[in-house]
Amino acid sequence: MNDNDLFVITGGSRGIGAAIARHAAKTHPVVILYRDNAEAAQCVVEAIDSQGGKAWAIRADIGDEQATLGAFRKIDELGRIGVLVNNAGVTGGMSRLADLRSEDLARVFGVNVLGAFIATREAVRRMSTARGGTGGVVINMSSGASVLGAPDAWVHYAATKGALDTMTIGLSKELAGEGIRVNAVRPGVIGTELHLQRTPDALERFANTIPMGRMGTANEVAEAVIWLASPAASYVTGCLMDVRGGL
Template identity: 40%
Template structure:
C-alpha cells in the first residue's frame, strides 16, 4: 500500500507544524509550504524526517496564483497527492475595522480567503479522479471567529474565515463524486505566535479565561482533529466544519 502524501500550507509553524508532526507520526510523507521563516521550515523538516517519512519544504506566496501553482508543482514532483491541509492564514492586525488600514484589510482577505480558494481549486485538480488523481481529503482550516465575528479585534479576518466555511460546505458537494472529501476545522484561541504577529503577544492571557474550558488550546489539539478528519475513521464525514474552540 502506497504511503499517503499530504501538502500542508503554512506547514512549518504553529498549527501547521503540529499537524505536520502528527501526520508524519501517522505515516504521511509531507510537502510543507511556508512564506518567509526559513529557519522554522528547516527545523520542522528535520523533526518530520526524524519520524521516518519524507518531507519537502517549499517557499511560496499563496496570495499569488503563480505561487499556488509553484507549490502544487513541487508536490507533484514528489508524488500523487492524497491530502491537502489548507492552513495558511493570519489575523495581521488587532483593532476595530474603522481603525484598520485599508491595505491590512485587503491583505487579510487575500491571505485568509482568496488564497484559500485558490489552494482548494488546486487541490481538486491534483486529487480529483476526473483530473487523473486518486481522490483524497481537503481540510480547510477556518476559525471560531467565523461565527463569533471578532468585534473590536479583526472582523475582516472573521468575515474571510466565514467564507472558508462556505467554501467547505459548497465544494464538498461539488467534488464528492470525484473522490474528494472536503472538511473544515475551526480552532478557537490557540497557543501560537499568531497573536504576537498581529501586535498583541498577551492576547492569549486576556482571552483564555473567557473560554468555557478556561484556557487556550494547544496546536496539538487542533492537529489531532485534522488527523482524524483525514483518516479512514472519518470516511463518512464531508461538508462540515469541526469546531475545536474549548466551547466558545
Template identity: 50%
Template sequence: MDKVLLITGASRGIGAATAWLAAQQGYAVAVNYSVHAAAADALVQRIRAGGGTALAVQADVAHEDQILAMFEAVDARLGPLAALVNNAGVVDLPARVDGLSAQRLKRMFDINVIGSMLCAREAVRRMSTRHGGAHPLGPGWGQGGAIVNLSSAAARLGSPGQYVDYAASKGAIDTFTLGLAKEVAAEGIRVNAVRPGIVDTEIHASGGLPDRARELAPQVPMQRAGTAEEVARAILWLLGPEAGYTTGALLDVAGGR
C-alpha cells in the same frame, strides 16, 4: 507508498503540529512556508530523523504563480497528492472596521480566502476521479483525497473591536468549505473545516496581542487555551479513514467557546 499531504503555512503553530503528527501516521509531508525558512527546515529534519518523509517548499499563497510552482514541486518530488490542509493565514493589529485600510483588507483576503481557494483548486485538479483512468498528469493521479480548511471560531463570534476582517475571512472559508464539499463529493474528495478557538500559538503575537490566549482563557468554558497539537489531531481525524463519511463539516475545536 506514503500518502502525500501538503500543509500550507506549516513552519510553525498548528501547521507544524499537523505536519509532525501526519508524518508519524505515515504521510509524506510537504511543509509550505512563506518566510520562516529556518523553522520549516528544522521541522523537515525532525521528521526525517524520525524516519518520515518531508519536503520544505516556499510559497506565498497570496500569489498564484507561487502556488502553481509549489504544487508542481510537490508533484515532482513527492508524487500524487492525497491531502491538503489549507492552514496559511494571517491576522493584523486590533482595529475597528472604521479604521481598516483597503491595503489591510486586500492582504487579509488574498492570503486567508483567495489563497485557500486557489490551493483547493489545484488540489481538486489532482485528486478528482472525474478524469477516470486518463488523468492529465498520468497514472496515480485522480484517486480522490481530502481537504481540510482552517477556519476559526471567530467566524461565529465576529471578533468585534479587534479582528472583524479576520472573522469575515474565516466566514468565507466556512461557506467555501460547504460549497466545495458538495461540488466534489461524487469525485472521491472530502472537504471539511476545523474552527479553532483560543489556541496558544504565535499568531497572537503577530496580531499585536502576545498574551491574548492567557487573557481570554477565563472566557472559555474549559477555562484554558487549546494547544496546536489538539487542533492537529482534529485535522488528522478529518483527513483519515475514520472520517470516511464526513464531508462539509465545520468542526469546532474551541473548548466550548
C-alpha cells in the same frame, strides 16, 4: 488514499501547521509550504526526518497565484497529493474597522480566501476522479472567529474565515461524487503566535470566557485534522469541526 500519498500543508512552518506536519508524518510523506521563514520550515523537516518520516519544504506565498502554481508543479515531482490542509493565513493586524487600512484588508483576503481557493483548485485538479485522480481530502483551517465575529480586533480576519466555512460546505457537495471530502476545523484560543499577540491581561480575560477554562494547544487542533484526513472519517464531509473548548 494510500500511505504514499502526500500530505500537503500550507503555512506549515510554525504553530498549528507545524504540529499538523509532525502528526501527519507518522503515516504519510509531508510537504509544507511556507512564505518566508526558511529556518523554521527546515526545523520541521529535520524533526520529521529524525523520527524516520519523509518531509519537504517548499517556499511559496499562498497570496500569490503564480507562486502557488509553481509550488504545485514542484509537488507533482514528489508524488501524488492525498490531503491538502489550507492552513496558511494572516490576521491583517488587530484593528477596528474605522482604523483598518485597505492594503491590510486586501492582504488578509488575498491569503486567507483567494489563496485557499487557488490551492484547493490545484489540488482538486489532481485529486478528482472525474479528472483521472484517485480522490483525496481537503481540510480548511477556519476559526471560531467565523462564529464569534472578533469585534474590536479582527472582524476582517473573522470574515475571511466565514468565507472558508461557506467554501467548505459548498465544495463538500460539489466534490462528493468525485472522491474528495472537504471539511474545516475551527480552532478557538490556541497558544500560538497569533493569540500571543494579545497582552497577558487580555489573554487571561479571554481564557476566562472559555468554558473549559484554558487555551487549547496546537497538538489538540492537529489531532482533529488528522482524524478528518483519516479513513476513520470516510463518511464525514461538509463538517465544520469546533476545537475551541466550548466557547
